Amino acid sequence: MLCCSLNSGSNGNCIYVEAEGVRLLFDAGISGRQAAGRLATHGRDIRAVDAVIVSHDHADHARCAGIYARLFNLPIYMTPLTHQAAQQSCNVGQIADLRHFRAGQALHIGQVSIEAVATPHDAAEPVAFVVSAKRRRLGILTDxxxxxxxxxxxxxxxxxxxxxxxxxxxxxxxxxxxxxxxxxxxxxxxxxxxxxxxxxxxxxxxxxxxxxxxxxxxxxxxxxxxxxxxxxxxxxxxxxxxxxxxxxxxxxxxxx
Ligand SMILES: [Zn+2]
Ligand SMILES: [Zn+2]
Structure with a gap:
């Protein structure tokens, strides 16, 4: 498994993870141009990302989810409440391929699983993540x-x-x-x-x-x-x- 933080802080969050041929982005808090450009510096094409998984509705995590969906044709994963709150608070707009998950559940994408852990952060339905592939486990634990x-x-x-x-x-x-x-x-x-x-x-x-x-x-x-x-x-x-x-x-x- 390899990973790279593209930006981290209250100004915007986005982490790239690649394992078993699966490419994931966690959070969509920087612009589409920034995310694509920073991935490109590491030789990665944002259009090849398999899933954008959003942790919670705060703008520094969710604000550009709709833009990634529309610009790069990416599927966006959020809990139902995060989606609802993000529409209200940061107007994420139309997402053609929106997939819901729930806090406490695991998502499976190819050979990679992503556990969504509920947290007590002050958002609508916040989660943090544990990404597992080939017996390796990466925590993405912020907010x-x-x-x-x-x-x-x-x-x-x-x-x-x-x-x-x-x-x-x-x-x-x-x-x-x-x-x-x-x-x-x-x-x-x-x-x-x-x-x-x-x-x-x-x-x-x-x-x-x-x-x-x-x-x-x-x-x-x-x-x-x-x-x-x-x-x-x-x-x-x-x-x-x-x-x-x-x-x-x-x-x-x-x-x-
Ligand atoms: Zn944050
Ligand atoms: Zn937050």
Missing amino acids: LGCVFDALPGIIAGLDALYLESNYDPDMLESGPYPPYLKRRIAGRHGHLSNFEAAELVLRHAHDRLQWVSLAHLSEVNNTPDLARRTHHDIVGPRRAVYVSDRYAASSILQVE
């Missing part, structure tokens, strides 16, 4: 809300992991956001901090976890260096850690 009950068990079963590491608590506290937004981000339906992400990996990751790519970093309340340093301080130097870029495609990561 998690909080460390919910099922999360440690999910992390324990992974070979590689995109993990939300949204904010540094001191930067959030002393930063410019209004109090209601600070409460939302740090609350039970917002985002995970650098510390929460690192503690999850320290306590629950199996020895076979090959790498973690820290994802969905806040521009205002975090920095890539700080997220990486916090992770390193808590987890130690033994595990490979990357940071998914807010403005560019990251390099391709393999899950071996």
Whole structure:
């Protein structure tokens, strides 16, 4: 399995995964031109993507789903409530090939399965994903809300992991956001901090976890260096850690 974050953060999310001849995009938060261009830099054609799978209705994940469908003729997978909410909040428009899935269920595309895990994030019907192919399991775990009950068990079963590491608590506290937004981000339906992400990996990751790519970093309340340093301080130097870029495609990561 190989994967590549095309963009990660509140400005737009999109992750490409390829396994067993199946090509998937998770989320559609960057423009069609950006997604196609960034895939092309890695020699991939967006028109060859088999499925675009949307995690929840927030604009940074769903806003361009309709555009990918219309420009590139791609099938779009969403839960019914995510579709309804995304039509209202980001007007995704006509999707010719819309396929519904449900939180808690697994999708099967070729030899790849995708489990959609319900999360307590503050969207209509939010999910995170575990992608499995040939006994390898990749987690795409962002916009998690909080460390919910099922999360440690999910992390324990992974070979590689995109993990939300949204904010540094001191930067959030002393930063410019209004109090209601600070409460939302740090609350039970917002985002995970650098510390929460690192503690999850320290306590629950199996020895076979090959790498973690820290994802969905806040521009205002975090920095890539700080997220990486916090992770390193808590987890130690033994595990490979990357940071998914807010403005560019990251390099391709393999899950071996
Ligand atoms: Zn988000
Ligand atoms: Zn969200």
